Amino acid sequence: MADAINLEEALYHRGVTRRQFLKFCGLMASVLALPPRYAGTIASSLQAAPRLPLVWLEFQDCAGNTESFLRASNPTVSQIVLDLLSVNYHETIMAPAGKQAEQSLEETVKNHPKGYLAVVEGAIPMGEDGVYCTIAGRAAKDIVREVCGNALATIAVGACAWDGGLPAAAPNPTSAVGVKDAVPGITLINMPGCPMNIVNLTGVIVHYLTFKDLPATDQMGRPLFAYGQLIHNYCPRRGHFDAGRFVEEWGDTGHRLGWCLYKMGCKGPQALSNCPSVGWNDATSWPIGSSHGCVGCMSPHFWDTRTPFYERLPNVEGFGIEATADQVGLGVVAGVTAAFAAHGIISAVRGAARPIAKHESPSDQQSGERRDSPSRGSNGP
Amino acid sequence: MAKLVIDPITRIEGHLRIEAVVERGRVKEAWSSGTMFRGVEIILKGRDPRDAWVFTQRFCGVCTTVHALTSVRAVENALNITIPDNARIIRNIIDGAQHIQDHVIHFYHLHALDWVDVVSALKADPGETAALAQSISSWPKSSANYFKTVQNRVKTFVESGQLGLFANGYWGHPAYKLPPEANLLGVAHYLEALDWQREFIKIHALLGGKNPHLQTYLVGGMAIPVDPNSQIAINAQRIAQMKQWAAMARDFVEQVYIPDLLAIASFYKDWASIGGGLGNYLTYGDFPRKTIDRPEEFWIPRGVVLNKNLGAPPSVMEQERVTEYVAHSWYTYADGDDKGKHPWQGETSPRYTGPKPPYEFLDTNGKYSWLKAPRYNDTPMEVGPLARMIVSYAAGHPDVRATVNGVLQKLGVGPEALFSTLGRVAARGIETLLMTRELDRWIDELAANMARGDLSIHNGERWRPETWPREAEGWGFMEAPRGALGHWVRIKNGKIENYQAVVPSTWNGSPRDARGQPGAYEASLVDTPVADPEQPLEILRTIHSFDPCIACAVHVFNGNGRELTRIQVV
Ligand code: SF4
Numbered sequence: 030m031a032d033a034i035n036l037e038e039a040l041y042h043r044g045v046t047r048r049q050f051l052k053f054c055g056l057m058a059s060v061l062a063l064p065p066r067y068a069g070t071i072a073s074s075l076q077a078a079p080r081l082p083l084v085w086l087e088f089q090d091c092a093g094n095t096e097s098f099l100r101a102s103n104p105t106v107s108q109i110v111l112d113l114l115s116v117n118y119h120e121t122i123m124a125p126a127g128k129q130a131e132q133s134l135e136e137t138v139k140n141h142p143k144g145y146l147a148v149v150e151g152a153i154p155m156g157e158d159g160v161y162c163t164i165a166g167r168a169a170k171d172i173v174r175e176v177c178g179n180a181l182a183t184i185a186v187g188a189c190a191w192d193g194g195l196p197a198a199a200p201n202p203t204s205a206v207g208v209k210d211a212v213p214g215i216t217l218i219n220m221p222g223c224p225m226n227i228v229n230l231t232g233v234i235v236h237y238l239t240f241k242d243l244p245a246t247d248q249m250g251r252p253l254f255a256y257g258q259l260i261h262n263y264c265p266r267r268g269h270f271d272a273g274r275f276v277e278e279w280g281d282t283g284h285r286l287g288w289c290l291y292k293m294g295c296k297g298p299q300a301l302s303n304c305p306s307v308g309w310n311d312a313t314s315w316p317i318g319s320s321h322g323c324v325g326c327m328s329p330h331f332w333d334t335r336t337p338f339y340e341r342l343p344n345v346e347g348f349g350i351e352a353t354a355d356q357v358g359l360g361v362v363a364g365v366t367a368a369f370a371a372h373g374i375i376s377a378v379r380g381a382a383r384p385i386a387k388h389e390s391p392s393d394q395q396s397g398e399r400r401d402s403p404s405r406g407s408n409g410p
Numbered sequence: 411m412a413k414l415v416i417d418p419i420t421r422i423e424g425h426l427r428i429e430a431v432v433e434r435g436r437v438k439e440a441w442s443s444g445t446m447f448r449g450v451e452i453i454l455k456g457r458d459p460r461d462a463w464v465f466t467q468r469f470c471g472v473c474t475t476v477h478a479l480t481s482v483r484a485v486e487n488a489l490n491i492t493i494p495d496n497a498r499i500i501r502n503i504i505d506g507a508q509h510i511q512d513h514v515i516h517f518y519h520l521h522a523l524d525w526v527d528v529v530s531a532l533k534a535d536p537g538e539t540a541a542l543a544q545s546i547s548s549w550p551k552s553s554a555n556y557f558k559t560v561q562n563r564v565k566t567f568v569e570s571g572q573l574g575l576f577a578n579g580y581w582g583h584p585a586y587k588l589p590p591e592a593n594l595l596g597v598a599h600y601l602e603a604l605d606w607q608r609e610f611i612k613i614h615a616l617l618g619g620k621n622p623h624l625q626t627y628l629v630g631g632m633a634i635p636v637d638p639n640s641q642i643a644i645n646a647q648r649i650a651q652m653k654q655w656a657a658m659a660r661d662f663v664e665q666v667y668i669p670d671l672l673a674i675a676s677f678y679k680d681w682a683s684i685g686g687g688l689g690n691y692l693t694y695g696d697f698p699r700k701t702i703d704r705p706e707e708f709w710i711p712r713g714v715v716l717n718k719n720l721g722a723p724p725s726v727m728e729q730e731r732v733t734e735y736v737a738h739s740w741y742t743y744a745d746g747d748d749k750g751k752h753p754w755q756g757e758t759s760p761r762y763t764g765p766k767p768p769y770e771f772l773d774t775n776g777k778y779s780w781l782k783a784p785r786y787n788d789t790p791m792e793v794g795p796l797a798r799m800i801v802s803y804a805a806g807h808p809d810v811r812a813t814v815n816g817v818l819q820k821l822g823v824g825p826e827a828l829f830s831t832l833g834r835v836a837a838r839g840i841e842t843l844l845m846t847r848e849l850d851r852w853i854d855e856l857a858a859n860m861a862r863g864d865l866s867i868h869n870g871e872r873w874r875p876e877t878w879p880r881e882a883e884g885w886g887f888m889e890a891p892r893g894a895l896g897h898w899v900r901i902k903n904g905k906i907e908n909y910q911a912v913v914p915s916t917w918n919g920s921p922r923d924a925r926g927q928p929g930a931y932e933a934s935l936v937d938t939p940v941a942d943p944e945q946p947l948e949i950l951r952t953i954h955s956f957d958p959c960i961a962c963a964v965h966v967f968n969g970n971g972r973e974l975t976r977i978q979v980v
Contacts (some may be wrong), residue, residue: 057673080570082572086789087425088446089446089448090471090875091468091469091470091472092424092470092471092472093422093468093474093623094471094624095471097622098475098565099519099604099607100611100622101517101608103857104473104606105604105605105608106604106608107601107604110575111563111574112567113546115574115579116574117575119575120418120420120421120422121420121421121422121520122420122421122519122520122575123420123422123576124523124528124575124576124577124578124580125577125578125580126416126950127419127576128944129945130420130578132417132578133577133578149864151688154447154448157762158767159767159966160426161447161448161762161780162445162446162763163445163769164425164445165417165768166417166420166765166767166768166769166770167768171768172835194754195448195450195465195468196450196453198465200453202448202449202452202760203447203448203449221464222980223623226625277875278868278873279628279630279631279633279870280631280866280867280870284633284635285635285636285637285640285642285643285865286637286640286642287640287641307617309620309621310608310614310615310620310621311608313615313616314421314615314619316619317619318619318642319616319617319618319620319625319633319634320619320626320633321625321633321634321693324625332453332465336457336461338458338461338464339461340458340880370815372969382612385732386708399688
């Protein structure tokens with residue numbers, strides 16, 4: 030399976046200079062939260078790496094993670110597909126169909142035992158013997174066991190492959206589960222998000238090619254480099270939160286000026302993700318950057334635990350109880366409200382009139398996430 | 411002859427299976443089956459209607475914005491909310507960008523390999539490819555050197571022995587007609603389009619925070635603010651950036667996509683009489699010029715064309731005439747599976763009666779799909795770009811008429827060629843071309859509003875559930891890239907009581923109804939030539955021409971409010 034092509038050489042053929050290649054390695058080092066000197070290690074490892082076979086399975090999915098993959102820019106998807114990996118099976122983009130597609134999957138599983146990466150997108154329905162998702166007449170639960178059971182490692186991309194995601198939201202009509210429950214005991218890394226961010230998947234693959242090992246994870250199997258920080262702790266709007274400047278209505282002055290979205294239901298205080306630092310689509314923007322609250326799509330069972338999306342989270346660290354965000358304004362500002370209402374800058378006054386909230390990072394990052402406030406019971410497995 | 415099975419149909423979104431009987435080298439009969447079900451509509455019951463768009467957006471991750479828009483429109487319709495003009499324009503920009511990007515990806519990455527033989531490209535003379543490219547377009551990249559680089563790259567790749575995504579393709583199949591030089595052109599643009607789509611769709615990231623699955627829709631408007639004096643809102647700089655993306659779209663579509671489409675189509679003119687299918691076309695219309703309540707002013711008109719009749723104006727479309735059948739779908743109706751039900755009255759429960767996996771064949775006489783069978787006036791319909799271009803053409807839409815006639819003339823075929831596999835491919839390209847021009851106009855429209863000091867993006871009068879009626883029902887619609895999309899919602903006491911989506915790929919991919927009438931895929935496959943049943947390339951051509959998208963087509967809601975029996979997970 031080894032061949033002479035390596036990424037740098039391949040990139041060179043496409044006019045990518047050594048400088049640009051090293052820049053990419055430096056970027057990956059920073060995404061992976063490694064010291065900059067690791068850029069060199071990454072570069073020499075990638076130069077030597079053979080094209081690792083990869084199969085990408087889709088079950089109860091919407092192809093959102095595939096689309097995320099198609100937006101890859103560092104390296105681009107064509108570099109991944111042609112130069113970095115050997116993507117042998119991916120229903121949404123592969124050339125063959127039917128029997129010949131199945132053949133591509135079989136060949137990989139048979140010819141590379143414990144020698145390929147499996148990526149899984151979508152949940153696996155366990156109900157009714159697997160009739161809710163079949164491919165080539167086979168139940169998803171059987172395919173995932175066979176393919177992931179023989180893989181070097183499995184990467185579950187998106188919320189669905191992680192914990193069942195949307196199909197597993199209450200009342201979970203098809204008894205959908207994530208890979209960890211469908212195939213227990215395999216080498217698995219979870220990359221939740223709806224969808225996952227391609228920068229992070231690239232990071233995991235680069236980490237693997239560099240260190241021949243998967244990156245460190247938390248107890249839920251999520252790589253720490255991507256899921257180790259609460260959004261709220263490094264959100265660019267955090268200053269507004271601390272100063273009590275909140276968006277009160279969609280389109281108001283605060284909204285136009287980029288104030289905190291907490292009162293509009295932002296789940297950032299309970300969401301572990303590197304969205305604020307890596308952004309989306311080549312760092313063009315990210316949800317809070319485009320002025321809608323975070324919906325917590327990287328959190329466990331977020332369809333049940335982070336909804337309703339527009340209801341504010343109680344008990345956010347920083348000012349204690351929910352009522353405080355309102356009291357911040359109401360008590361202090363009552364007298365001047367009328368004067369400023371016409372200008373739509375009530376919250377600004379509130380912020381100015383209020384003592385700066387004590388800003389403490391939760392000592393255990395996970396604690397922010399664990400304070401679930403399910404609005405409906407999750408009947409998922 | 412025995413039945414032929416293609417499962418999985420790849421290069422589509424979702425899980426689709428085709429079974430077909432082939433006799434004397436042609437498809438005699440075909441059955442289309444969606445083999446995955448999630449039950450999102452059951453999951454929606456009891457939730458906050460303002461959240462629904464976040465859920466329904468996950469019907470599909472490919473046309474990633476369309477269900478979000480349809481959902482907010484359904485809730486706005488139920489609650490009688492009029493959105494600000496800026497929100498209307500921003501939605502048009504997002505929606506238009508979706509059509510453009512989605513169609514380009516479809517043409518190059520999901521469909522082209524049915525017409526372009528990658529392996530044959532290795533035999534091409536790059537100089538001749540450059541000459542061919544320069545003769546059809548002024549695209550600046552088309553040098554011999556450029557095509558040589560691409561060819562080398564593919565060569566190195568093929569020689570590595572690891573063909574990856576391209577392994578086991580139908581290379582060398584007799585139905586491939588392009589000369590090696592044209593194949594190399596196709597391969598080069600396949601790679602170029604990958605880079606292009608990634609850049610262009612940043613317009614969604616700007617307006618929606620990310621792509622796929624944008625995150626700035628709101629019932630009542632949009633969450634992305636507009637303010638020339640703010641760094642974080644849509645300001646002059648962002649308008650300029652959007653104008654650049656719009657120009658980038660126009661350049662690529664005019665100079666790469668359309669010339670490639672015409673060049674490739676000219677080798678496959680026999681496909682202008684294959685794959686026509688139903689001949690009935692339905693559109694809900696979209697891209698409001700003023701308000702959503704005035705479909706007569708939409709950029710894409712609303713209407714129905716029956717029996718390929720281009721000679722008369724389209725007939726009026728009324729959403730009340732939409733019904734869904736489950737006679738051949740794995741659902742059951744309490745009062746018998748032979749009746750059609752309008753989505754507001756709909757009542758559905760999944761009941762699988764197919765073979766236990768692993769299975770070889772489905773029972774196509776009985777129930778055989780997770781897709782329901784939507785019908786309009788009890789008649790099966792085709793939806794999608796071809797339906798839009800045909801309804802617009804029949805309605806006398808000047809831009810559509812001029813462009814369609816121009817393309818037909820270039821290909822040397824008459825209007826009847828539209829009703830075919832090739833017609834579907836051409837219609838998608840024509841729509842993309844027209845859309846790139848509209849996109850630019852919408853951005854100007856937004857800038858003009860801003861210049862007038864209109865910064866409103868959200869109507870908050872009925873944002874809080876306390877302001878809602880105790881009961882309400884609404885219909886949201888749009889023209890998704892794949893066709894007419896409708897969401898029907900019923901709200902009670904501030905919560906979703908019922909939610910039902912009838913989506914483009916359910917129309918097109920539907921199984922038979924109670925009267926045995928086939929859906930659009932099934933009808934279009936009849937008479938398709940199949941040179942080698944072991945390599946059914948021709949079936950893929952016709953199915954892919956619809957751009958199937960199956961995940962969003964399988965859905966169910968439970969009208970009785972009964973909890974479905976849950977199966978214990980081991
Ligand atoms: S509540 Fe949301 S918008 Fe406000 S600072 Fe925290 S993460 Fe940022």
